[in-house]
Amino acid sequence: MSLGEFELIARHFARHSGAAARAFAPGVALGPGDDCALLAPRAGMQLAVSSDMLVEGRHFLSTVAPARLGHKALAVNLSDLAAVGAQPLAFTLALAMPRADDRWLAGFAEGLYTLADAHRCALVGGDTTAGPLNLCITVFGEVPAGGALLRSGARPGHALWVSHPSGGGIGDARLALECFRGTVALEGAAFERVRRAMEMPQPRVALGIALRGVASAAIDVSDGLLGDLGHILRNSGAAGAPLGATIEVDSLPASADLAGQPDHWRRTCTLSGGDDYELLFTAPEAAAERVRAAAHEAGVGARCIGRIEPAPGIRLLDAGGGLLDWATFRSFDHFRDDGDER
Known part of the structure; x- marks a missing residue:
């Protein structure tokens, strides 16, 4: 079954809209449905932001199950937050696919949301388009100001x-x-x-x-x-x-x-x-x-x-x-x- 752009968003990626996003992740002031999401990190915290792209044939094989691909697309971004010691807050998803296949999207969304729910990380926006299968997620987290783990702190003897x-x-x-x-x-x-x-x-x-x-x-x-x-x-x-x-x-x-x-x-x-x-x-x-x-x-x-x-x-x-x-x-x-x- 093929879907239109806005129908597929509403069916598979609208779980964290409006009040649902704020209740799920208190740092989300406004979820998807407007031109921009609004995030409100707590006082004394800094935003940690990272993006990763997954391209079919480059980052994953065409044989991967949609649910596993949804998991991995978010997991590789959450891993960047982990590397700086940040608590996940929210993410956006930009998705290009050859056609809007309802069954494939259902599996993909299941894997994506299962991991998002485990880390209380809300989907707050993104984009969809037709094209070769390509996934790009931008993830947002929060970390105490001055407390992030960095790549620059190693010293001889460590x-x-x-x-x-x-x-x-x-x-x-x-x-x-x-x-x-x-x-x-x-x-x-x-x-x-x-x-x-x-x-x-x-x-x-x-x-x-x-x-x-x-x-x-x-x-x-x-x-x-x-x-x-x-x-x-x-x-x-x-x-x-x-x-x-x-x-x-x-x-x-x-x-x-x-x-x-x-x-x-x-x-x-x-x-x-x-x-x-x-x-x-x-x-x-x-x-x-x-x-x-x-x-x-x-x-x-x-x-x-x-x-x-x-x-x-x-x-x-x-x-x-x-x-x-x-x-x-x-x-x-x-x-x-x-x-x-x-």
Whole structure:
């Protein structure tokens, strides 16, 4: 069934309009239905704003279920809020699609709203148009003034941590991608587990909030751990002189599905896989127990995987202390890696 633009908005994306939006998210003064939404962060809070675009064939496969795509579209944006320690408030959705398919939209909206409801984040506006399938969400959150986690606070001697699912690890999303490419074989339940990691990442919002005043720098892992660590090292160093880091590669948390792969694939997936949407962060060594307490409070795992150092460059050590060539573990770049669905 094909719908008109305003009919599809009213049917699938009008849940948080008017008083319903204000009751759901008190920081929303005016939801969808006017030319602009109005947000009213609490006194002493700053707005945190981020946008992410998902393009079919670039960020997701055409075989993904609509509900999972709705989840992921919002999850990758909430992950940015998590990285600065912000509480979600509201979001907008710009959606282009070849045609207005009612069944597809119902599934997409279900996945989108299930995650939005879990984080009390209201849909307050956006746009729809015909075109190749493309999703762009802008998310708004609030964080205490001066209290946001930034990429620029790492210092030499600080410990490097990464979050992970309790009992699991990072890199499963990349492992799923390699399964789709046919370079790695997983069957049955194992394939479904890694596919779920790729299609339904869990934004670490609670952890980001718990790390306020504990972590010194943070970023979410979207394009690969090494590439995203590079942003912390460049932003935290002096102008023209980035910091460095040593990573104990074989201490990176990995699920049983990934741990069973050859060392090359396990290291590739954990170091440069991307699409994990876990938090990579630094903290003074004396804060280790506070980090563990924050992770416990958030219901996730956190593992120390290395140290920040004054000498530029990233040094990768294997379990025996041997030095690995980090240049072989290349992170994703949208304008360099043509044809790589991420």
